[in-house]
Amino acid sequence: MMRSCKEVTRLVSQGEERDLGFLERVELRMHLAACRGCRNASDQLRFLRRAARSLQEEDEHTAGRA
Amino acid sequence: MGARETVSSPLPSPDDLQARIQAERPYLLRYAALQLRDRDAAEDAVQETLLAALTGSSGFAGRSSLRTWLTGILKHKIVDHIRRSSREQAAPDPAEGDDADFDALFDRRGHWVDPPQAWENPEGALEQGRLRAVLEECLKGLPARTAQAFMMREHLGLDTPELCKALGVTPTHSWVLLYRARMALRLCLERNGFGR
């Protein structure tokens, strides 16, 4: 594993913003295949997008829900 | 997604619509405050939204819910406000202390001290709306610009050029802000028992 977990989390985040280079993609994939902590973190960082979308209440029917 | 409002009923009368628009004010204020992090700015943005809605209410065709329509207007006002305030105060350089906040998560070689565990059924929590309150609290704990970067990217769906324009920062800077926001929010959700 050439990349540290810290670097990998940064790559996962940047991968949402820009096209990663070939080498970055290979290193990322290799690290994720071997590191469960980063796989979990990666899933969770991406899940945040769907969570952020949910911060808008669609219409009046959901408004009263606590 | 929640059930869509049925639109079989005839369009409301102007007076009725005006009252219904005013009734959405508390919701809109909460929504704006979450993203602007400034009560006065949130009041302004909502005021502008209500004004635009009341003068242009013909734009409300009743196809979406009133709330969705008003929120759509408010989103633009929110980005306008962030852009204006970013122009007034230059962004601090995020380079110094780069991600030092997360040093405790990793050992000296940059590996997890305590590797993240898989979350238990996060989608379920999302669907049941259990996530919203926790996420809102976590957002409030972030520095204002970090939270704004996250919300404009992930909630409003701005891309990098739009985000940079709104915040007055370079792409690299915007990625640093987003990385910090995501890492901090992930950690905050976990510490609040999310996913267990």
Ligand SMILES: [Zn+2]
């Ligand atoms: Zn790792």
